Amino acid sequence: MDDKVNYLLRLGDNALILSQQLSQWCGKGPALEEDMALTNVALDLLGQTRMWYEYAAELEGAGRDEDTLAYLRDAHDFKNCLLLEQPNGNYADTLVRQFYFDTWHYFVIEGLTRSSDARIAAIAEKSLKEVTYHLRRSGDLMVRLGDGTELSHARTQNAVNELWMYSGEVFAYDAVDEAMVAAGVAPVADELRAHWLAHVAEILAEATLAMPSADAWMQKGGKQGRHSEHLGYILAEMQFLQRAYPGATW
């Protein structure tokens, strides 16, 4: 597979899997405002997914489109990072997953606005304002829950610790990522990681939460299609209609 197509699918798969996960909170959020916020974020991510998939499908030229990419690929063909397929859990688990992702997403999208590929730069420019809102909201909530009650603090600290090992995969560049950096398409990992660590440290400190070691061992494999068991369940629900009734349309 062409490196750029692969890179675009990684961006799209991250957004789609997180969008699908957030949609599962619809009607079940802990407060009406949170219910609406999560589904709004899910909608933004779904729109971004379509833009990445449309471009990937065009470049690939194999007759696929955004629907076939979303609904007719199996788990090993998905390239999302392992962080995004981690279960929704309790609200702190959902929030910390979001905060880790939003921080990376903001800085990578910001970097992509300067991509040598004009189409990627345009999609990034469109997405950046949305992603900025996402990060402001998840940072605000980290402080509210971390510096909240004894229970909310304990659950948020637990989620910070448990999800930490999934936070480094986005910075573990392989040959595909490096080819994109060399072509001026994607931003350098070290810079993104420095920004990510600084922002996460600032918010965690304000939230009275302890930050795990930056040198901790990190999980990886999602970008190369090696997933946890969770992804299969997510796809089973997301793809059910097209699998059971192939070609069904509205």
Add this chain to the structure above:
Amino acid sequence: MTTATVVPAQAGIHAEQIWAWLGEVPDPEIPVISIVDLGIVRDVQIAGDGAYDITITPTYSGCPAMQVIADAITEALHAHGVAEVRLHNQLSPAWTTDWMSEAGKLALQGYGIAPPAQQVIDISGLRGGARAAVSRRAASSTPRIACPHCGSAHTEITSQFGSTPCKALYKCLACREPFDYFKCH
């Protein structure tokens, strides 16, 4: 070989007329404001083959109204006798609430939605100082939003997201009414 004069299929319909007709197409989510006042229509061109090329831009990436808007444009122009309409989707420059007309902002206010209160996030500034743009201080320095019902500036945010991606939820501490705020974007 003779050169035939190309007569546009709808000779006599100028771009200004197309803009005026599009100015009557309401936004499907907020019908008091037109898609032109909202800044969604970016360009109208008359092509050599007599077709009209309309360029639109999405408000938000996942805005579910975009397909409805595209269909409404085609339908409205067909109703006015414009046979050939080609729609183009443009991402860059990204849509901003700065493109909303003054008439549109007044219409929003009258409809009970507080219009955007300031110039938007400056993307060029974001590029320069990435960290400052997301600092919680920057988020908390947003301007006071006036209540669209009673005009009081004594309001507070309830949620950064409202009934659609483009709005936030506020409540007025003077008249106690909740209201939607059309976010600067």
